[in-house]
Amino acid sequence: xxxxxxxxxxITKSFPGVKALNNVNLQVKKGEIHALVGENGAGKSTLxxxxxxxxxxxxxxxxxxxxxxxxxxxxIKESEKLGIVIIHQELALIPYLSIAENIFLGNEQGKNGLxxxxxxxxxxxxxxxxxxLHELPTTLITNIGVGKQQLVEIAKALSKKVQLLILDxxxxxxxxxxxxxxxxxxxxxxxxxxxxxxxxxKLSEVSRIADTITVLRDGSTIETLNVREDNxxxxxxxxGMVGRELTDRYPKREVAIGEIIFEVKDWSVYxxxxxxxxxxxxxxxxxxxxxxxxxxxxxxxxxxxxxMSIFGKSYGQKISGYMYxxxxxxxxxxxxxxxxxxxxxxxxxxxxxxxxxxEDIKRNATLANLNKISRNFIVDENKEILVAExxxxxxxxxxxxxLQKTMNLSGGNQQKVVLSKWIFTEPDVLILDxxxRGIDxxxxxxxxxxxxxxxxxxxxxxxxxxxxxxxxxxxxxxxxMSEGRITGELAQSEASQERIMKYVMSK
Amino acid sequence: xxxxxxxxxSNIREYGMVIALVSIMLFFQIVxxxxxxxxxxxxxxxxxxxxxxxxxxxxxxxxxxxxxDLSVGSMAAFIGAMSAIxxxxxxxxxxxxxxxxxxxxxxxxxxxxxxxxxxxIPSFIVTLAGMLTFRGLTxxxxxxxxxxxxxxxxxxxxxxxxxxFFAGTGIHITTLVVGIVLSLIYIYFELSxxxxxxxxxxxxxxxxFLIIKLVIVCLAINWFMYLLALYKGIPNVLILLFxxxxxxxxxxxxxxxxxxxxxxxxxxxxxxxxGVKTQRIVFWVFVNMGVLAALSGLVFAxxxxxxxxxxxxxxxxxxIAACFIGGASTAGGIGVVMGAIIGGLVMGVMNNxxxxxxxxxxxxxxxxxxxxxxxxxxxxxxxxxxx
Numbered sequence: 005x006x007x008x009x010x011x012x013x014x015i016t017k018s019f020p021g022v023k024a025l026n027n028v029n030l031q032v033k034k035g036e037i038h039a040l041v042g043e044n045g046a047g048k049s050t051l052x053x054x055x056x057x058x059x060x061x062x063x064x065x066x067x068x069x070x071x072x073x074x075x076x077x078x079x080i081k082e083s084e085k086l087g088i089v090i091i092h093q094e095l096a097l098i099p100y101l102s103i104a105e106n107i108f109l110g111n112e113q114g115k116n117g118l119x120x121x122x123x124x125x126x127x128x129x130x131x132x133x134x135x136x137l138h139e140l141p142t143t144l145i146t147n148i149g150v151g152k153q154q155l156v157e158i159a160k161a162l163s164k165k166v167q168l169l170i171l172d173x174x175x176x177x178x179x180x181x182x183x184x185x186x187x188x189x190x191x192x193x194x195x196x197x198x199x200x201x202x203x204x205x206k207l208s209e210v211s212r213i214a215d216t217i218t219v220l221r222d223g224s225t226i227e228t229l230n231v232r233e234d235n236x237x238x239x240x241x242x243x244g245m246v247g248r249e250l251t252d253r254y255p256k257r258e259v260a261i262g263e264i265i266f267e268v269k270d271w272s273v274y275x276x277x278x279x280x281x282x283x284x285x286x287x288x289x290x291x292x293x294x295x296x297x298x299x300x301x302x303x304x305x306x307x308x309x310x311x312m313s314i315f316g317k318s319y320g321q322k323i324s325g326y327m328y329x330x331x332x333x334x335x336x337x338x339x340x341x342x343x344x345x346x347x348x349x350x351x352x353x354x355x356x357x358x359x360x361x362x363e364d365i366k367r368n369a370t371l372a373n374l375n376k377i378s379r380n381f382i383v384d385e386n387k388e389i390l391v392a393e394x395x396x397x398x399x400x401x402x403x404x405x406x407l408q409k410t411m412n413l414s415g416g417n418q419q420k421v422v423l424s425k426w427i428f429t430e431p432d433v434l435i436l437d438x439x440x441r442g443i444d445x446x447x448x449x450x451x452x453x454x455x456x457x458x459x460x461x462x463x464x465x466x467x468x469x470x471x472x473x474x475x476x477x478x479x480x481x482x483x484x485m486s487e488g489r490i491t492g493e494l495a496q497s498e499a500s501q502e503r504i505m506k507y508v509m510s511k
Numbered sequence: 512x513x514x515x516x517x518x519x520x521s522n523i524r525e526y527g528m529v530i531a532l533v534s535i536m537l538f539f540q541i542v543x544x545x546x547x548x549x550x551x552x553x554x555x556x557x558x559x560x561x562x563x564x565x566x567x568x569x570x571x572x573x574x575x576x577x578x579x580d581l582s583v584g585s586m587a588a589f590i591g592a593m594s595a596i597x598x599x600x601x602x603x604x605x606x607x608x609x610x611x612x613x614x615x616x617x618x619x620x621x622x623x624x625x626x627x628x629x630x631x632i633p634s635f636i637v638t639l640a641g642m643l644t645f646r647g648l649t650x651x652x653x654x655x656x657x658x659x660x661x662x663x664x665x666x667x668x669x670x671x672x673x674x675x676f677f678a679g680t681g682i683h684i685t686t687l688v689v690g691i692v693l694s695l696i697y698i699y700f701e702l703s704x705x706x707x708x709x710x711x712x713x714x715x716x717x718x719x720f721l722i723i724k725l726v727i728v729c730l731a732i733n734w735f736m737y738l739l740a741l742y743k744g745i746p747n748v749l750i751l752l753f754x755x756x757x758x759x760x761x762x763x764x765x766x767x768x769x770x771x772x773x774x775x776x777x778x779x780x781x782x783x784x785x786g787v788k789t790q791r792i793v794f795w796v797f798v799n800m801g802v803l804a805a806l807s808g809l810v811f812a813x814x815x816x817x818x819x820x821x822x823x824x825x826x827x828x829x830x831i832a833a834c835f836i837g838g839a840s841t842a843g844g845i846g847v848v849m850g851a852i853i854g855g856l857v858m859g860v861m862n863n864x865x866x867x868x869x870x871x872x873x874x875x876x877x878x879x880x881x882x883x884x885x886x887x888x889x890x891x892x893x894x895x896x897x898x
Contacts, residue, residue, distance in 0.1 A: 318784060340786040349784065357784050360777035362844050371774055372785040374767045381767045386711045425785065 008072075009034045009168055009199050010055075015066035017054055024050045025064070026223045032168065032216075035197045037190055039210040042220035042245055043472065048203050051220070052170055056090045057083040070168075087167035091157045093176060097145045104128040104141035107160045131159040135189060151182030158189065169193065170201045175209065176304060187213050205302055207238045207509060219244035238509070239502070246472055246501035254477030255449065257456040261480065262293030264331070265464040266347075266433045271325035273313040283309050283320060285489045291433060291464035296455065298479030299468045300504050306488040307468045308352055311435045315349035316342035329432070343372060348431035350422055352438035352468070354415075358422040361411035365403060366392035368410050368421050373429045395424035400450060416447025423454060434458060435466045440474065452478060472501045484508055527889070528837060528853045535857060539864030546867050547860070550742035553735075558669060558814065560859035561748040562587070562807040564852055566830035567837075568759050569803035571851040574834045575763075576796050577776040577843025578634035582623065582641030584826035586801065587808030588819075589645040590616050594809055595658035595818035598665060605665045613805050619645065620801015621794070628793035642827070650820045659817030669814035673745040683744035690736030694729040701725060748810060755803075759848045772796065777844030832879070833858060836886040857882070 010032040017025040025047045032038045040048050053059050055068065057077030068075045070086060077083045080090075097106050104124050113127060114120040128141035137155040139148060145156065154174060161169055171190075175183040187209055190200050204210050210217060211231065219226040219241065226244050229236050273284040284306050291297050299307050312319035314327070316339035327334050329345060336342045342349075351357040359368055369392045370377060377387040392406040399420040403413060410421055419439060426434060436455065440448045455478065459465055469475050475482055482499050484492040484507035492507030539547045546552055566583050573580045590612050598608040619641075626637045660666075677684035701721065708715045715721075739745055763769040774782040775789045783789045807826070812818045837854025839846030858879060865875045 315784075316786075338786075338788075339784060340788065343786045351781075351784060356778075357780050360774050360781055360844065362777050362840070362842075363773065367770065367774075371770070371782070371787070374770055378767050382765050383767060383770060385765075386707055386713070389713060390711065 007034045011069040013067045017064040024223050028225050036215040037200045039202045039214035039217045046220040047223040056080050084164050087165050089161040089166045090170040093173045095153050099146040102142045107163055131162050135159045151178050168199050172203045207241050242505045255453045261295045264290050265293045266291045267328040269326040273320035274322040276320050283488050287490050293462045294459050296459050296465040296479050298475040298482040300475050301485035305485040307485050343429050346432035348426035349435045354418050354422050359410045364407045366406045369395050369424045372425050416443040433464045437468045532853050532857050543867040550738050553738050554742050556863050557749050562811045563829045564855045565807040567833040567851040567855045569800040570830040571834050571846050572796050574839045575776045575846045576772050580638045580800050581827050582638040583804040584823035585642045585645035586804040587823040588649045590805040590808035591812035591818040591822050592649045592653045599658050605662050616801040616805020617798050620798040624794040624797030628790040653820050657817045657819040666813050666816050669748050669810050671747040672743045683740040686736050686740035686744040690733040694732050832883045
C-alpha cells in the first residue's frame with residue numbers, strides 16, 4: 005500500500021481517570037483531504053496531539069506509520085522535520101513581528117546566529133504567492149485580519165516542506181469569503197500532492213472538499229466514509245457523530261415544574277473590546293421553578309457569553325434587554341446585585357474563574373456569601389467551619405480536611421467546592437456552565453444528582469453543555485444556540501441528537 | 512509528639528521565620544558580646560525600625576492584593592516636608608498638623624489608587640511615577656533645605672517614653688505592670704478561643720501544649736518588658752506599632768474586607784465573579800498605604816526632628832523586602848501582618864548587629880540582599896515540596 009502516507013493503528017491514550025482515545029485507527033492516503041469529525045471531546049484534538057508529538061511516544065499505546073516507517077516522535081520538532089505540520093485553532097503567531105519574521109520563527113534563514121534578511125524576504129515572497137496572500141513581508145501580523153493570518157500560518161507550514169498538513173477548525177473564526185479561499189487553497193495543495201487532515205464542525209464544507217471522512221465518538225473510531233464513492237449526506241455524518249444509545253448514566257428525577265421564575269428578553273450584547281461586534285442577538289429564554297433547561301451549541305456559539313452577561317454584566321458591553329424574576333423586572337448591574345437577586349453562575353473554567361486555588365475549601369465555599377456568617381463585617385470562623393463541613397458532607401467532597409487547599413483537589417472535587425459556594429448563596433436560579441467538563445464518570449453522576457436535588461427544591465436550572473447526551477439525559481427543555489442566536493427550542497419529548505444538531509448547524 | 516510534629520510541619524513557614532529571627536538575634540548577641548540585647552540597644556532597635564515596620568504593614572496588604580508600591584519612601588518624605596511647613600513654618604498645632612498630614616497621605620494614596628484600580632495602569636508604573644513625583648515635590652517645597660526643629664510634643668512621637676506612674680527609681684515599674692497585664696489579656700484570649708472551639712466540638716490543641724505555648728509567650732513578653740524597663744520604659748512609638756499590628760491583624764484575619772483582599776490577590780477573576788468589588792478594594796488598599804506612608808513620614812521626621820529632602824530614600828525597598836522575607840507570596844494572596852513585622856525585624860536586627868560588630872555599610876547591603884534571596888528561595892522550596 006504505497007499510496008498510504010499515514011497509518012495510525014490502535015492508538016489508546018489515557019489521562020488520569022479518563023480514557024481519551026480508545027483503540028483509534030486512522031489511515032490517510034497520499035494527496036487526499038481527510039476530514040476528522042466528531043463532537044466536542046470526541047478525541048479529535050488529542051489524536052492530532054499524539055500524531056504531532058505533543059504527547060510524546062510512550063505516553064500512549066499503539067503504532068504510527070508515516071510513509072511506511074514506524075515513527076516514535078519525542079516532540080513536535082521531530083514530526084515537523086518529516087513534514088507533519090499542525091495548525092492549531094488558536095493561531096500561534098506573534099502579533100508585533102512581521103509576516104516574514106513569523107514565517108521563519110524558530111527556523112531563521114541565515115548562519116551563525118545572524119539572520120540573512122535578503123533570503124528571508126525572498127523566500128517569504130515566494131511562499132506568499134503560493135498561498136495567494138498579497139501583503140508585504142514586512143507587514144506586522146497585528147495589522148492583517150484573521151483570514152490572512154491563517155494564510156500566514158499555512159505559508160509557515162509550507163516553509164517547513166509540509167507533506168501532511170493538519171488544520172484544527174481552520175474556518176471557525178473566518179467569514180464566508182475567507183473560508184472559501186482557504187478551502188480552495190487546500191484543493192490546490194491536493195493537486196500538488198500534499199495531504200491534509202481537516203478537523204471541522206462545519207459539515208457543509210467537509211462534505212464539499214473531503215475525500216474521506218473519519219468519525220470519532222467518545223474516543224473511538226466509529227466509521228470511515230468514502231465521500232467520492234458513497235453518496236454521503238450531512239445527515240449521514242451527523243448520525244455517525246451522535247448515534248449512540250443513552251444508558252442510565254443520568255439519575256432519575258421526579259419532575260415537578262412550577263411557574264416561570266426567570267426570564268430574559270431581547271437580550272443583546274456586544275464584544276467587550278470591539279464595540280461594533282454583536283455577540284448575542286436578541287436572545288430570549290425562560291426558566292420555570294424546578295425545571296432543568298439545557299443550552300446546547302458548539303464552542304463559540306455564545307452560550308458562556310450569554311450566561312456571563314446575564315450574571316451581573318460580567319461579559320461584554322452595551323448590554324440591552326429585559327430581565328424578569330417571578331414576573332417582576334429586575335436590574336442587575338454587577339455580581340453582588342446578581343447574587344442578591346438569587347442568581348448564581350458556575351463557570352466552565354473552575355481554575356481560572358471559579359476557585360481561589362491557594363486558599364482552602366472552607367474559604368472558597370463561603371466567599372460568595374460571607375455576610376451570612378458575619379456580624380458587623382467580622383467573620384465568625386467557627387460558623388464558617390460548620391458551613392464548610394456541611395457542604396463537604398452533602399456534596400461528598402473527598403479531601404483530607406476542609407483546610408486542604410483547593411489546588412490539591414481533583415477536578416470533580418474542585419467542581420463540588422464551586423457548587424458548594426454557589427449553593428451557599430441560596431440562589432433561585434443557577435446557571436451551570438459545562439459543569440462536568442474534565443470530570444470522570446463517577447463524579448459526573450454525583451454532579452447530576454446534585455443538579456436534580458436542586459431542581460427538586462424548586463430552583464430553576466440553566467445547564468450549558470456541549471455534550472448532547474448530557475443535555476438529553478438531564479434537561480426538561482432545550483435551547484439551541486448558534487452564532488450568538490437562539491436558533492431553536494425543543495421540549496424533552498421532541499428533542500433528539502439529530503434535531504439538536506440540525507439547529508446547531510443552522511445559521 | 513505526633514500532633515506536635517504535624518503542627519510544626521503544617522506551619523513550617525510561620526515557625527521558620529520566628530526561629531530565624533531568634534537565631535539571628537542569638538548569633539549577634541554572642542558575637543557582639545551581649546551588646547545587642549542591652550536595654551539601650553533594644554530601645555534603639557525599636558526606634559530605628561519603627562518607620563519601616565509601619566510601611567511594611569501597609570505594604571503587606573498591597574502585596575497580598577497582588578500589587579506593589581514603589582512610592583512609599585518618596586511619599587513619606589513628602590508628607591514629612593508638608594508637616595514641617597504646617598508645624599514649623601505656620602505654627603499650626605501639633606494635633607491638627609498630624610491630622611492634616613495623614614489626610615494628605617490618604618489623598619496621595621487615593622491619587623495612585625485611582626489610576627491603578629479604575630484606569631487599569633499597572634501599579635508598578637503608577638507608583639514608579641509616584642516615586643519620582645513625590646520626591647520632586649519634596650525637593651520643591653523644601654527648596655532643597657532641611658526644615659526644623661519641630662515643636663517638642665511632636666518629637667515625643669518617636670523619642671518619647673511612656674511616663675512611669677509608680678515613680679520607680681532605676682527600673683520603670685509601669686512597663687513591668689504593662690507586661691503582666693498584656694500576659695493576662697493574652698491568656699484570656701487563648702482560653703476563650705479554645706472554649707468557643709470546644710463548644711462547636713472542633714479539634715483543639717491538647718491542653719499541655721497550650722500551657723507550654725502560654726508559658727513561652729508570657730515569658731517572652733515579660734522578659735522583653737523587663738529589658739525596656741531597665742532603660743526608660745516603653746517607647747511611644749512601640750505603643751503606636753502595637754496598636755497598628757493588632758488592628759491590621761484583626762482586619763486581615765477576621766473581617767469580610769480582609770477576606771476579600773486575600774481572595775482578589777489569589778485570583779482576581781474568580782473573586783470578581785464571586786461578588787467581590789475588586790476595583791473598590793484595590794483603591795482602598797492604596798488609600799490605606801498612603802495613610803501609613805504619611806504616618807511613617809511623620810515618625811521619621813519626629814525622630815530626626817527635621818524634614819529633609821533626602822528622607823525616606825530606599826524605604827520602599829526595605830518595606831517590600833520585609834514582606835517577602837516574612838513569607839508573602841510574589842504571586843499575591845498569601846502573607847500575614849506578623850510575618851511582615853518579623854521580616855522587618857530580621858533586617859533591622861541584622862543592620863544593627865552588623866553595625867555593632869563593625870561590618871562596613873557596603874558589606875551590610877550585600878548580606879541583606881543575600882538574606883532576601885535565601886528567604887524567598889526557602890519559601891519556594893518548601894512550597895514545591897508540599898505539593
